Amino acid sequence: MPSSINSALASWLAAGGASIGEISITPHGSGWQLRHHADSSADPASLKPLDSPEALRELAKWDAAGNYRPLHSAPNLPSGWIASLPDLASLRLALDFLYPAALANWLRWLDGTASACSLRDTFNRQSGMYRVTGLIRDSEAESLVTSSCHDGNCLRKVLWNLDGTTPWAGFPPDKTSAPSSAPELGQPIPLLCLDLCPILLGAARETVKKRMKSESDAAKAAEAQASPA
Amino acid sequence: MISPKPSSALILVGHGSTLNPDSSQPTHDHADTIRRTGLFSEVHCAFWKEEPSMREVLRMVDSPEVYIVPNFISEGYFTQNVIPREFGLSGRTTDLGHTVAHYTDPVGIHPSMTRLLLKRAAEVAEGIPLTECSLIIVGHGTGLNDNSTKAIKDQVEIIRAMNCGFAEVIDAYMEEPPLIADWATLTSAPNVIVVPFFIADGLHSFQDIPVLLGMESEPTAAASQIEVFRRNPYHLHGRQIYYSSAIGTEPLLAEVMLDQIAAFDTNHKPAA
Numbered sequence: 460m461p462s463s464i465n466s467a468l469a470s471w472l473a474a475g476g477a478s479i480g481e482i483s484i485t486p487h488g489s490g491w492q493l494r495h496h497a498d499s500s501a502d503p504a505s506l507k508p509l510d511s512p513e514a515l516r517e518l519a520k521w522d523a524a525g526n527y528r529p530l531h532s533a534p535n536l537p538s539g540w541i542a543s544l545p546d547l548a549s550l551r552l553a554l555d556f557l558y559p560a561a562l563a564n565w566l567r568w569l570d571g572t573a574s575a576c577s578l579r580d581t582f583n584r585q586s587g588m589y590r591v592t593g594l595i596r597d598s599e600a601e602s603l604v605t606s607s608c609h610d611g612n613c614l615r616k617v618l619w620n621l622d623g624t625t626p627w628a629g630f631p632p633d634k635t636s637a638p639s640s641a642p643e644l645g646q647p648i649p650l651l652c653l654d655l656c657p658i659l660l661g662a663a664r665e666t667v668k669k670r671m672k673s674e675s676d677a678a679k680a681a682e683a684q685a686s687p688a
Numbered sequence: 689m690i691s692p693k694p695s696s697a698l699i700l701v702g703h704g705s706t707l708n709p710d711s712s713q714p715t716h717d718h719a720d721t722i723r724r725t726g727l728f729s730e731v732h733c734a735f736w737k738e739e740p741s742m743r744e745v746l747r748m749v750d751s752p753e754v755y756i757v758p759n760f761i762s763e764g765y766f767t768q769n770v771i772p773r774e775f776g777l778s779g780r781t782t783d784l785g786h787t788v789a790h791y792t793d794p795v796g797i798h799p800s801m802t803r804l805l806l807k808r809a810a811e812v813a814e815g816i817p818l819t820e821c822s823l824i825i826v827g828h829g830t831g832l833n834d835n836s837t838k839a840i841k842d843q844v845e846i847i848r849a850m851n852c853g854f855a856e857v858i859d860a861y862m863e864e865p866p867l868i869a870d871w872a873t874l875t876s877a878p879n880v881i882v883v884p885f886f887i888a889d890g891l892h893s894f895q896d897i898p899v900l901l902g903m904e905s906e907p908t909a910a911a912s913q914i915e916v917f918r919r920n921p922y923h924l925h926g927r928q929i930y931y932s933s934a935i936g937t938e939p940l941l942a943e944v945m946l947d948q949i950a951a952f953d954t955n956h957k958p959a960a
Binding site for chain 1 (some may be wrong): 705706708709714732737738739741747750767770773786897944
């Protein structure tokens, strides 16, 4: 497979790279073992064994209470399992399932071929039911983003800002920046957000529609008051 | 079957859902099937409402060429507006810089879909003579886009012309006439086979349409969250309804995706 991503992953592992999101990775024979950070000191015999990338994809679909988990970077990946993967290709696939596009976002951001798309640019290109998101006010966007994307909801680093220049006032600096250490240094792989997600897009639509309804209701009430029947 | 493409990646694009856990599953399943064939250097999925997004998945591609196959049931808003916009496509083939993208037709409009529909119909009402069966192919339907019903109307015409023995073959929709809610008056045979022309057993095909048919009084939980998928047949209005799972969950759909790629190579691929 011609893969710059797989070779970068191999370099990162060779340098002792062992952490991404809530997962730790350790060499195991000629392959790899994955487990949740919370299980780092657990007896492997006490953990549920998993043996394929597809099993990890299914695991990552649900939280510990059995609720659907549409956002893979939410800090609620269940613990209590240990996955054995035989080779680099299956490890790459497993990581793509656990944290979709995280490896690619990181590597393309490091080499400068991917950049973040601002909230305004994302909302202004929408059509159909999401076209209305272009009408969101700066203050609404600041409030929505900082209340939706904080680490309690999502572990990604928010690298896009409001309009290409205006940063988010409500985030600490380390939430809106990422370490630029090369794979060969083996540092934890950061989860980068270069394009805002469909969950935030949907929430922005609700924010704008709610405000427009409130404005419309207020206008109707004022009109009724001005011309009583 | 297509020949191996060791320098080509494949991206299957699905709608996905932030609410329904079953929406993206068929797309992942078909990707698994095609990945196991080893025909492509890489196989990825991308979704409008799930991760990875269309913009993200392009960063995952390491190959000089990529086929983008919409796992959608018809031409329409998503295949003609959203997907080209999000991938930055300008036509059938687009040079995106690090890779050249080939954009195929959506899987649901390929002629191979006919054999999947007939297979589903035969399986769901096994042992029932076709002459005593009405076949309904049901879709969403919307007044907003004529294309959303075209794929279904085309399949109905093809199956009628095949004279396979059904008492009748009709199309019906959730939101435009002929309405699936009127199934009892639209059909005449004692057995009614209903095949949802949808990609997944998601909100519409698993939860909404059974209510419109009268099989359920209110929407059930999602398919993956209940123990029994269906208890066919359902006895309603003195007739038997046999309701199948969505056509997009049929494992053979992975072959239709490859057929769609072969059709692209034959009809649209630029000369090397």
